[in-house]
Amino acid sequence: MTTENFEEIISRGTPGPGDGGKTGSWRVLRPEIDLKVCIPAKTNKMACFTCWLYCPDCAVSKTIPPVIDYDYCKGCGICAEECPAGAITMVDEATPMKEEK
Amino acid sequence: MKKDILEIRWHGRGGQGAITAAKIVANAAFASGYKGAVMTPTFGTERRGAAIFTSLKIAKEKIYDLSPITTPDMIIVLDHTLLDEVNVADGLKDDGLVILNGAKSPEEYDFQGRKVAVCNVTQHAVQAGLPPGIVNSGIIGAFSKATGLVEIDVLLEAIQKEFSGKRPELNAKAAQLAYDNTAVGGSK
Amino acid sequence: MHIIDSGNVAAATGVKLSRAQVIAAYPITPQTPLTEKLSEFVESEELDAQYIPVESEHSAMAVCIAASTAGTRTFTATSANGLLYMNEQLHWAVGARLPIVMCVANRGIGAPWTVWNDQQDTIAQRDVGWIQIYANDHQQIIDSVIKAFRLAQTVSIPVMVCYDGYLLSHTYMPFDRPDQEKVDGFLPPFKAKNFLDPENPGNFNPVTLPDVRPGQDGTIKPGYIEIRHRLQMDLRASLEVYQEIDADYKKDFGRGGHPFVEEYKCDDADFVAVCIGSLSYHLRDVIDAMREDGIPIGVMGVQMYRPFPDEAIVQALGGKKHVIVFEKALSYGNQGALYADIKSALYNAADRPTIQNFILGLGGREIKTEQLLAVLREACANPGTAEDTPRWVGLKL
Numbered sequence: 001m002t003t004e005n006f007e008e009i010i011s012r013g014t015p016g017p018g019d020g021g022k023t024g025s026w027r028v029l030r031p032e033i034d035l036k037v038c039i040p041a042k043t044n045k046m047a048c049f050t051c052w053l054y055c056p057d058c059a060v061s062k063t064i065p066p067v068i069d070y071d072y073c074k075g076c077g078i079c080a081e082e083c084p085a086g087a088i089t090m091v092d093e094a095t096p097m098k099e100e101k
Numbered sequence: 102m103k104k105d106i107l108e109i110r111w112h113g114r115g116g117q118g119a120i121t122a123a124k125i126v127a128n129a130a131f132a133s134g135y136k137g138a139v140m141t142p143t144f145g146t147e148r149r150g151a152a153i154f155t156s157l158k159i160a161k162e163k164i165y166d167l168s169p170i171t172t173p174d175m176i177i178v179l180d181h182t183l184l185d186e187v188n189v190a191d192g193l194k195d196d197g198l199v200i201l202n203g204a205k206s207p208e209e210y211d212f213q214g215r216k217v218a219v220c221n222v223t224q225h226a227v228q229a230g231l232p233p234g235i236v237n238s239g240i241i242g243a244f245s246k247a248t249g250l251v252e253i254d255v256l257l258e259a260i261q262k263e264f265s266g267k268r269p270e271l272n273a274k275a276a277q278l279a280y281d282n283t284a285v286g287g288s289k
Numbered sequence: 290m291h292i293i294d295s296g297n298v299a300a301a302t303g304v305k306l307s308r309a310q311v312i313a314a315y316p317i318t319p320q321t322p323l324t325e326k327l328s329e330f331v332e333s334e335e336l337d338a339q340y341i342p343v344e345s346e347h348s349a350m351a352v353c354i355a356a357s358t359a360g361t362r363t364f365t366a367t368s369a370n371g372l373l374y375m376n377e378q379l380h381w382a383v384g385a386r387l388p389i390v391m392c393v394a395n396r397g398i399g400a401p402w403t404v405w406n407d408q409q410d411t412i413a414q415r416d417v418g419w420i421q422i423y424a425n426d427h428q429q430i431i432d433s434v435i436k437a438f439r440l441a442q443t444v445s446i447p448v449m450v451c452y453d454g455y456l457l458s459h460t461y462m463p464f465d466r467p468d469q470e471k472v473d474g475f476l477p478p479f480k481a482k483n484f485l486d487p488e489n490p491g492n493f494n495p496v497t498l499p500d501v502r503p504g505q506d507g508t509i510k511p512g513y514i515e516i517r518h519r520l521q522m523d524l525r526a527s528l529e530v531y532q533e534i535d536a537d538y539k540k541d542f543g544r545g546g547h548p549f550v551e552e553y554k555c556d557d558a559d560f561v562a563v564c565i566g567s568l569s570y571h572l573r574d575v576i577d578a579m580r581e582d583g584i585p586i587g588v589m590g591v592q593m594y595r596p597f598p599d600e601a602i603v604q605a606l607g608g609k610k611h612v613i614v615f616e617k618a619l620s621y622g623n624q625g626a627l628y629a630d631i632k633s634a635l636y637n638a639a640d641r642p643t644i645q646n647f648i649l650g651l652g653g654r655e656i657k658t659e660q661l662l663a664v665l666r667e668a669c670a671n672p673g674t675a676e677d678t679p680r681w682v683g684l685k686l
Contacts, residue, residue, distance in 0.1 A: 012493055013491065014492070
């Protein structure tokens with residue numbers, strides 16, 4: 001039988017941070033999680049993780065508490081929109097920078 | 102074009118089962134050693150009750166030409182009322198044979214002196230216990246009697262197989278009755 | 290075991306023997322009895338498959354794409370305008386490298402409406418990237434369907450098995466139904482190379498950039514043009530793969546041996562008639578009649594049209610005196626597509642024949658044996674003087 005391997009060059013992306021490079025610098029708004037409101041953080045249970053599920057860049061970890069990888073988070077705001085507890089706020093990138101000053 | 106192909110044209114009405122009948126004969130012919138058995142129905146739309154025809158070619162060797170037949174050796178008419186509607190004998194060879202489901206005797210039909218086999222298939226089917234209007238099993242009995250081409254026993258077996266689950270014994274009985282009551286003679 | 294049935298039932302039986310797992314199809318004349326038969330097989334549990342009814346051919350192919358991406362052996366069937374309605378999804382299926390098998394009962398394309406046979410529907414799809422196999426009779430339909438599943442899953446390219454509408458789809462003739470056990474031996478279960486897998490999530494065929502890019506795993510990811518180039522390479526390599534599959538089939542079932550072209554009395558012929566589909570068998574009677582008159586002519590049926598088997602074509606036609614290409618399709622505004630392809634293949638042949646093109650049978654116009662005989666007699670009497678313009682056979686106005 002022909003030994004040539006077919007279907008070797010295809011278009012397939014692997015979900016996960018970094019498939020498109022370090023995209024954290026694209027961000028204008030930064031999601032910040034209020035751990036007093038976040039369901040897994042508050043209950044200490046492996047529950048909810050809506051932010052992890054919805055993040056198109058897989059930049060949120062499925063951990064207690066969830067951690068956002070700001071090297072890759074583009075600041076799209078989907079996590080803040082979807083969080084059932086309203087625990088995530090989009091903060092202007094300029095604000096924390098001013099505070100740091 | 103090939104001289105060793107027997108061409109049979111079946112005339113019926115949509116829903117009457119001419120295709121099924123031709124298929125049964127094709128199966129029986131194949132079982133009897135004819136390697137070529139091609140059945141070509143009217144191409145296109147078929148409507149219940151409308152006149153249709155189907156072409157059956159039988160040969161000892163594989164048949165390559167699938168076009169509908171134009172100069173049949175034999176025509177089989179499932180419904181005598183078609184005679185007023187369609188020129189069923191169109192292209193029929195001079196020494197061709199007509200097999201007809203009808204109530205009159207062969208001599209009363211006008212096919213320019215060609216040989217005619219007549220059987221009242223409609224009536225015999227009812228005698229066999231089938232609901233009125235089923236003629237496609239019976240006409241096969243008339244075909245066997247008139248042509249001797251395929252043995253009636255082989256045909257009865259093919260009928261039972263095709264009609265399995267749809268009154269196979271009664272359909273076979275209708276074919277046997279038709280076989281026993283087919284009159285062959287010369288036409289006007 | 291030999292049975293007598295229609296071409297559509299031969300196709301459905303081939304699909305059943307191949308153990309298709311997902312079938313999605315929309316009925317269209319003259320393909321309808323094929324999908325009806327398959328739904329009967331599924332209903333009676335003779336075939337363990339999901340039959341997914343859809344509201345259009347576009348959806349049928351969309352379902353097939355989804356099912357195949359999930360890693361199942363997938364089948365659909367259509368004709369004419371239904372095939373054209375699928376067109377956008379056909380491109381997707383091949384670009385995504387999905388081994389879908391589809392039967393097409395060839396039918397002319399509207400407008401004006403026609404339900405009858407010609408081959409414009411599939412010939413018009415020649416540039417999509419699907420493999421196209423054409424059957425000449427019911428035996429070749431059932432055999433080709435089984436071989437097509439193995440070819441598709443070996444090369445990860447979808448395959449069309451095409452057969453003439455009505456002439457084959459609705460005509461009854463004897464054919465051998467292979468044993469299930471032997472088919473199982475010939476056609477191993479489908480194991481997808483890339484499929485939707487929760488354990489190994491992937492994003493298939495997203496927007497792919499013009500240029501290559503580094504992936505997060507450290508490898509270089511292809512751009513669009515690399516993916517398309519590989520498809521072309523794989524299609525060309527499919528010729529050799531199909532030859533091997535056909536040889537294996539012949540070993541197991543005793544039929545085949547002519548995967549690309551099927552020749553009849555061509556060895557010592559000066560003249561060769563060429564066409565696609567059942568017409569190549571019909572022409573055998575014409576060839577026999579002309580041979581009786583001492584004209585050295587043969588006929589060649591093209592069985593695989595894409596990828597185009599140019600080597601086999603050159604081997605068969607190189608050194609002949611004159612080639613007559615009959616087509617039930619046309620690249621409108623130019624010539625018959627097969628004619629143009631054959632000319633192109635012969636361009637570099639050392640001893641190339643003269644060649645001419647006839648268009649016939651469109652929209653089911655009956656092709657009479659006497660007509661073919663007259664056309665071929667004339668062509669053989671005046672080889673080399675033919676114009677490079679298709680001539681039409683049987684026009685009445």
